Amino acid sequence: MYGRKVKLRVLFLIVLFSSIILTIFLILKSLEENVVYFLSPTEVKNLNELTQDKIRIGGMVKKNSINISSEKINFVITDFKNEINVVYSGLIPNLFQENKGVVAEGFLEDKNYFKAEKILAKHDENYMPPKIKEKLGEK
Amino acid sequence: MYKITEMKFFNQNKILNLSFRSQKIILIFFLLILSIGLFEALVLSPEDYLQGDAVRIMYVHVPAAWMSLGIFSFIAFLSVLVFIFKNKNFILIAKSIAPSGFIFNIIALVTGSIWGRPTWGTWWAWDARITSMLILALFYLMYLMAWRIFENKNYVLKVTSFIAIFGSINVPIVKFSVDWWSTLHQPSSVNLISKTTIHSSMLIPLSIMTAAFVLFSLLIFLMKYNTELIKIKNKGLDRL
Numbered sequence: 093m094y095g096r097k098v099k100l101r102v103l104f105l106i107v108l109f110s111s112i113i114l115t116i117f118l119i120l121k122s123l124e125e126n127v128v129y130f131l132s133p134t135e136v137k138n139l140n141e142l143t144q145d146k147i148r149i150g151g152m153v154k155k156n157s158i159n160i161s162s163e164k165i166n167f168v169i170t171d172f173k174n175e176i177n178v179v180y181s182g183l184i185p186n187l188f189q190e191n192k193g194v195v196a197e198g199f200l201e202d203k204n205y206f207k208a209e210k211i212l213a214k215h216d217e218n219y220m221p222p223k224i225k226e227k228l229g230e231k
Numbered sequence: 232m233y234k235i236t237e238m239k240f241f242n243q244n245k246i247l248n249l250s251f252r253s254q255k256i257i258l259i260f261f262l263l264i265l266s267i268g269l270f271e272a273l274v275l276s277p278e279d280y281l282q283g284d285a286v287r288i289m290y291v292h293v294p295a296a297w298m299s300l301g302i303f304s305f306i307a308f309l310s311v312l313v314f315i316f317k318n319k320n321f322i323l324i325a326k327s328i329a330p331s332g333f334i335f336n337i338i339a340l341v342t343g344s345i346w347g348r349p350t351w352g353t354w355w356a357w358d359a360r361i362t363s364m365l366i367l368a369l370f371y372l373m374y375l376m377a378w379r380i381f382e383n384k385n386y387v388l389k390v391t392s393f394i395a396i397f398g399s400i401n402v403p404i405v406k407f408s409v410d411w412w413s414t415l416h417q418p419s420s421v422n423l424i425s426k427t428t429i430h431s432s433m434l435i436p437l438s439i440m441t442a443a444f445v446l447f448s449l450l451i452f453l454m455k456y457n458t459e460l461i462k463i464k465n466k467g468l469d470r471l
Binding site for chain 2: 113120127150185192211221222225
């Protein structure tokens with residue numbers, strides 16, 4: 093139905109597309125460490141050696157773990173398998189709460205202790221009015 | 232058969248007339264739906280249990296991001312057709328729809344930044360979603376610039392098509408970045424397959440605003456498309 097040239101061009105595009113996709117896949121795969129924005133506490137546990145570099149750790153703020161004193165704040169980041177203690181002094185975002193997502197940027201002192209320089213709140217995909225939230229809370 | 236469709240496509244006077252008349256109707260509809268959408272979004276819809284009033288930024292941010300992704304996919308699709316079938320009418324459509332996609336991309340980045348400051352605590356994060364969205368904006372920019380830079384007609388066709396086809400690889404990366412990697416950006420809330428996690432009272436303004444943005448794109452597209460047709464007509468030449 094179509095001419096030979098049209099078929100050739102389709103073939104060319106298919107080959108081009110697959111080669112680009114494969115290249116990009118390989119690049120992203122090899123750069124995975126840098127593409128992820130933060131590590132979970134479990135991933136930190138599984139690190140072979142402590143990095144001296146600045147890293148980010150993300151997870152949930154453990155319930156009843158926030159401890160605010162005059163010059164610093166302590167809390168625990170958990171992914172419900174492993175936990176890590178975080179110490180931080182500075183401004184915290186409004187959405188920083190217990191049982192909510194958080195990303196801390198800073199340095200690992202050891203595998204259980206993280207010194208944060210910056211705290212970001214992570215919002216989840218749930219959007220609802222306060223009344224609905226209250227009802228959900230009652231259940 | 233090819234001849235007949237070509238004739239239909241290039242009946243420029245008819246297309247011009249039709250698009251001039253439809254522009255006014257679309258403008259009225261756009262203003263109407265936009266005002267309803269803004270009223271819903273800013274007044275009627277409730278605030279979020281966690282973010283408070285900052286959730287209202289979402290009603291611009293999310294539709295704008297959808298539009299920019301959708302328009303780029305459409306441009307890439309047209310570019311593939313242009314490359315395979317050498318149908319030059321498609322490239323005019325792609326050229327005319329590109330500016331509104333770029334504008335929506337910028338709107339999505341800027342509103343996201345404004346939302347990020349009070350909720351996350353930062354204007355910008357180099358996470359996979361935000362970075363890939365920036366790359367999409369750069370592809371839009373390249374695409375639009377290529378149209379201005381290259382004078383040679385055959386050359387500009389090829390260059391712009393290839394920019395669109397290359398850039399289209401980035402579209403699924405933008406879409407699935409939040410599922411593939413850990414990102415600061417939250418995963419998508421409006422899902423076709425899994426459960427939608429936005430309360431219905433917030434879904435209403437979101438859909439109205441999306442409709443308004445679609446109309447806006449259509450309006451800008453028709454204006455641009457008209458200009459292109461008039462350009463060709465006045466030159467009285469080459470039908471591209």
